[in-house]
Amino acid sequence: MNMREMIEAITKEILQSLTQEEQQKAPRILYVFCDSQAHEAYADHFIQLKKHGICHDLLFLDGETSSWLGMHKIECGGAGKIIAADEYAPAPIEVPEQYAGIVIPEIDLDNAARIATGLKGTIKAEIVFAALVTGKFVVVGSDSPGLKRADRRTLQTLTLPPAYERIFQGHVEQMKELGVEFIEQKRLAERVIVKLKGKQPDTPSVNKDAVQTWGGELEDTFAGKLLTADWIRSQPQLRDTTLQVRKGTIVSPLALDTMRERGVTIRYLGKG
Known part of the structure; x- marks a missing residue:
């Protein structure tokens, strides 16, 4: 190696070390997605995080017991099993060590039950x-529906039936007791920024179908003319909250029963 090559190699190592130090100083979070296409809807989240100096990695599930983090394939192992598919990949239980927090845009009934x-x-x-x-x-x-993306595609349905939904919501409440936070998917990045930076982002996302209240919570608004139980069930975030409807809106008896079960009250707005 001549002098020029030596200087280039040393300079390259110094620059790499400086970059690694900067990355280590910046907080890093992990987004866990169902598959390699699920992240496309969250491009604005990543821009928002970058603007606030927060790094992020993406983990794509490849089934229930395997996933991809960059070029590493991560797999779950049963009792007494050793993972040898990728000698450089961490076990799932080791993954959170290098992150300040974990973001899971969608949770399903099976995983909610396991976590709870x-x-x-x-x-x-x-x-x-x-x-x-x-x-x-x-x-x-x-606002996770409780059904995996693959299940929704296979079964051609978007929501759980009422009995399964009650079980799912019970697991959600148990997860909250364990310390898991639930927030609308569109506001996940905002919550991360608040957690890590202690402040609201400068350009928060706007929910066009909601009205901001004094306490900072969002009240959902139904803009249709007929409110049905099916529509209520398709909105898993509607629980212990207020649903705003326009005067003149027809509310079916079954919708009223469903809202009563969820602790949802109605507020009528304006004229029909």
Whole structure:
């Protein structure tokens, strides 16, 4: 190696070390997605995080017990099993160690049940378990339907039936007791910024179908003419809140029963 090559190599190492130090100083979070296409709807989130000096990584599930983090394939192992598929990849339970928090835009009935009862065996369940035990924050989308993306495609349905939905919501309440935070998917990045930077972002996203209240919570608004139980069930975030409807809107009896079960009250606005 001549003098020029030596100087180039040393300079390159110095620049790489400086870049690594800067990245280590910046807080980093992990987004866990169902598949390699689920992240496309969250491009604005990543821009928002970058503007506030927050780094992020993406983990894509490849089934329930395997996933991809960059070029590393991460797999769950049963009792006594050793993962040898990727010798450089961490086990799922080790993943949260390098992150300040975990963001899961969608949670399903199966994983919610595992997390709520302390069971492992899936990527999401093990990552959430490790994050909570080590004091890392976990933020989950509150408007998750409780059905996996693959299940929705296969079964051609978007919501759980009422009996399964009640079970799902029970697991959600248990997860909240464990320390998991639930917030609308569109506001996940905002919540991360508040958690890490202690301030609201300068350009928060706007919910066009909601009205901001004094307490900072969002009240949902129904703009149609006929409010049905099916529409209520398709809005999993509607629970213990107020639903605003226009005067003259027809509310079906079954919709009233469904809202009563969820603790949802109606507020009529304006003229019909």
